[in-house]
Amino acid sequence: MNSFQYSRAQDVADAIRQSAADRSARFIAGGTNLVDLMKYEVERPARLIDISRLPLRTIKKTPDGGLHIGALVPNSDLAWHPQVKERYPLLSSAILAGASTQLRNMASTGGNLLQRTRCLYFYDVATPCNKRKPGAGCAALGGINRINAILGTSDACIATHPSDMCVALAALDATVHVVGPEGERAIAMADFHRLPGDTPERDTNLGANEIVTTIALPERSFRTHHTYLKIRDRLSYAFALVAVAVALEIEGGIIREARLALGGVAPKPWRDPEAEAALVGQSADRTTFAKAADIVLRDARGFGHNDFKIDLARRTMIRALDQAAQGTPQSQSDKRIA
Secondary structure, X not given: OOOOEEEEOOOHHHHHHHHHHOOOEEEEOOOOOHHXXXXXXXXXXXEEEEOOOOXXXXXXXXXXXXXXXXXXXXXXXXXXXXXXXXXXXXXXXXXXXXXXXXXXXXXXXXXXXXXXXXXXXXXXXXXXXXXXXXXXXXXXXXXXOOOOOOOOOEOOEOOOOOOOHHHHHHHOOOEEXXXXXXXXXXXXXXXXXXXXOOOXXXXXXXXXXXXXXXXXXOOOOOOOEEEEEEEOOOOOOOOOOEEEEEEEEEEOOEEEEEEEEEEOOOXXXXXXXXXXXXXXXXXXXXXXXXXXXXXXXXXXXXXXXXXHHHHHHHHHHHHHHHHHHHOOOOOXXXXXXO
């Protein structure tokens, strides 16, 4: 048993003060990821700051027609919230594709943003991992890397980001609002998570002692032409080999706006502006979709065991784009190989 101190934050300002006073402290809410990391001794915080009772559990409309989501809203509540199901069905589908009902009941929205990779070597403290211990090396490069990344990698790390929710938030152009010692700021979802480069230990662009307070969704919701397609080894409780979130605006068979985000293939939710631009103004057909998929994968690189992901990602993107164009979102009971 690892010993640690425990304290409860009274409000957001108190949480920030407590965090600033102890560099080894970690915030805990649902604990669905952090507790596992502590059990495996991947993380050994000396203090846990309980933020689960902070007033960050509301979901409300914004004056500009969007939606504000509190960082402590449980994933289940978010997925089934009437406003989310009606206006942002892509987000609801992505959340329901992740984890199990029990975990979604505990997991918080902010915690989902901050969950760490499920790379086998990150969890195995007997093996080298630059994300866990900077400078140690990356065992996945020459190891069992079937679940690892094919895009956005570096010589230091080929881990993937595990979240389904974040892939949908990326496609919807969400904004993450945070508070820290220097005050409040907003981070575009595209800029929230980091590529590994030579600092793979840093997953996000959160500053020291900053805390996520809300996630904002813009008014544009893509209610008609959307899908979240997740390909995994088994139907229940498995992380994505490849996941694709698609949101389209189509008029007269022509794509007027396109959002395409991938999960399970990169260290962060992966969007490619060039591929999205290639879809706009084109017919919503498989020829167009194949060209966009090829653009996304132009720099894809496998590392042996995960070479298959490149072709799988291409087929999954084409299928997801086709489903979205037809207005037939992926069923939660249909996650067969594309």
